Amino acid sequence: AQKVTQAQTEISVVEKEDVTLDCVYETRDTTYYLFWYKQPPSGELVFLIRRNSFDEQNEISGRYSWNFQKSTSSFNFTITASQVVDSAVYFCCVNAGNMLTFGGGTRLMVKP
Amino acid sequence: NAGVTQTPKFRVLKTGQSMTLLCAQDMNHEYMYWYRQDPGMGLRLIHYSVGEGTTAKGEVPDGYNVSRLKKQNFLLGLESAAPSQTSVYFCASSATVYMNTEAFFGQGTRLTVV
Numbered sequence: 001a002q003k004v005t006q007a008q009t010e011i012s013v014v015e016k017e018d019v020t021l022d023c024v025y026e027t028r029d030t031t032y033y034l035f036w037y038k039q040p041p042s043g044e045l046v047f048l049i050r051r052n053s054f055d056e057q058n059e060i061s062g063r064y065s066w067n068f069q070k071s072t073s074s075f076n077f078t079i080t081a082s083q084v085v086d087s088a089v090y091f092c093c094v095n096a097g098n099m100l101t102f103g104g105g106t107r108l109m110v111k112p
Numbered sequence: 113n114a115g116v117t118q119t120p121k122f123r124v125l126k127t128g129q130s131m132t133l134l135c136a137q138d139m140n141h142e143y144m145y146w147y148r149q150d151p152g153m154g155l156r157l158i159h160y161s162v163g164e165g166t167t168a169k170g171e172v173p174d175g176y177n178v179s180r181l182k183k184q185n186f187l188l189g190l191e192s193a194a195p196s197q198t199s200v201y202f203c204a205s206s207a208t209v210y211m212n213t214e215a216f217f218g219q220g221t222r223l224t225v226v
Contacts, residue, residue, distance in 0.1 A: 009152060035214060045202065045217040091154055099170065100145070100204075100215055102154035 002027040002094050004103035012109045013082055021077045021106045023092030029053075032096035034068065034075045039089040039105070048090075051075065082110045114138050118203050118218035125193045125225045133188040133221050135203030143206040144186035145170075145215065146178060148199040155202060161186055193225045 003026040013019045025034065036048040049059065051068050059066045063080045079086055087110045092103045119134045135144065142163050147155040147170075157170030161180040175197060177189045186205075190197060200222050204215040 004154075006154075043200075043220050045204075047214040047216075050214055099157060099160070101157070101171075102147075104152055104154040 002029075002032075002096050002099070002101045004092050004094050004101055006090075006092055006103035006106045008106045009104065010107045010109070012111065014111050015084060016081050018078060018080050019082050019108065019110075021079075021090050021092075021108065023075045023077065023103060025073050025075065025092070025094045025103075027094055027096045029096035032094055035093040035095065035100070036066070036075075036077050037091045037093065037102075039091065041088070045091075048077075079108075082108075084110050084112055086110050116203055116205055116216050116218040118201075118221050120221060121219065122222050123224070125190075125223065127193060127195060127225060129193050130189070130191050131193065131223075132190075133201055133203075133223075135186045135188070135205075135218060137184055137186075137203075137205040137216070139205060139207070139216065140183070141205035141207050141216075142183075143208075143215075144180065145204040145206075146176070146186065146188045147202045147204065148172065148197075149202060149220070150199050158188065158201075193223075195225045197223065198225045199223060 005024045032053045034051045038046045065078045067076045089105045089107045091105045116137045145160040146158040149155045156172045159178040164183040167178045179187045203218040206215045207213045
């Protein structure tokens with residue numbers, strides 16, 4: 001069985017603040033993949049990033065960065081200089097054994 | 113470039129009625145999934161399929177049935193709808209049997225059972 005915990009259900013920040021979304025996962029598999037998806041108010045799910053269990057390098061893409069720490073089973077997501085358009089629900093997911101398991105999601109509200 | 117298309121987008125059912133949700137993908141993907149999304153619970157896997165003619169149970173399969181008669185289509189059926197099945201349903205597909213491919217999602221179907 002696998003599980004993803006996103007302890008922060010809602011976060012509210014003011015535009016230009018940095019914000020980190022936490023993700024802790026559980027899996028007994030040694031090979032697995034981690035994902036982040038964004039769900040804007042329009043409702044669709046947008047793929048953001050994929051990381052495999054053997055690659056602990058942090059990744060930066062523009063204002064987005066991801067910190068993967070296998071030792072603590074965490075895959076945290078940071079948005080630098082947040083913008084109103086970043087307001088959405090963000091889901092962390094783990095895929096081990098062909099089943100994609102989602103966390104409960106973190107609703108991020110960025111106020112102008 | 114349609115991707116994953118779900119039909120219908122909205123539906124209201126009375127308790128005990130039946131209905132079928134249709135998911136169609138035009139990317140020749142092997143894997144297809146049905147999820148339900150409820151507030152605070154993320155997306156939970158109902159059923160999935162690893163190829164044409166195959167289906168398997170996910171985390172919350174009770175009350176639902178599925179069929180994958182054609183590779184591009186994955187149908188989700190509710191035989192006797194219950195208010196607990198009020199939810200937003202998402203279909204997704206992914207390319208290969210490997211875990212590293214991201215899933216592509218449909219726009220969702222908002223189902224209300226009264």
